[in-house]
Amino acid sequence: MKLLIIGALGLSYVLALSCIYGDVMKIDTTGASEQTARQDKLTEKGVDASYKLAEHDLKRMEQYKNIIMDVGRLYGMDPAVIAAIISRESRAGAALVDGWGDHGNGYGLMQIDKRYHKLRGAWNSKEHVAQGTEILIDSIRGIQRKFPNWPKEHQFKGGISAYNAGVKNVRTYEGMDIGTTGNDYANDVVARAQWFKRHGY
DSSP: OOOOOTTTTTHHHHHHHHHOOOOOSOOOOOBBOOOHHHHGSSSOOOHHHHHHHHHHHHHGGGGGHEEEEHHHHHHTTTTHHEEEEEEEHTTTTTTTTTTEEEGTTTTTTTTTEESSOOOSSSSTTTHHHHHHHHHHHHHHHHHHHHHOOOOHHHHHHHHHHHHHHHHGGOOOOOTTTTSGGOHHHHHHHHHHHHHHHHHTT
């Protein structure tokens, strides 16, 4: 993975790069399932539930904001999407025990599965978030190859779904979340990302 060197092109170039996989604000979403919303005993449903879940994680997320923003710039990934995955996967660390979740298989803020990846860095480090972002980008590229005629935002959403359940699990745009955790992974992450985008990420 090549890191981007920011020089004379300046900040506008950086901002443009943050959208190279699509604009998360243009992605349609149904938000969190009732199963996911129950994590926080919410009465809200769908997108509103996702917003509440993200809001509940905001204070914890702030301690990782500099890491998230740096990794987003380095990889051309929207920081709001990285924050949303961290919110969904580990509740910004609150769901972890000594950095581990998923019955000891998932590692770190972005819950990288030790069975499929050689883990890098401490569970809450920049190196870890960079590795999770690389996996996300690989997932998006896998969807781009599988569905080359999908609009960019559809491929972006499909890649988010594939981050959870793999490229093979994505068969149709409308049904991409069937088989993901809670059957809502991409829809929930996209809604959370839209919330984080409006709150400084």
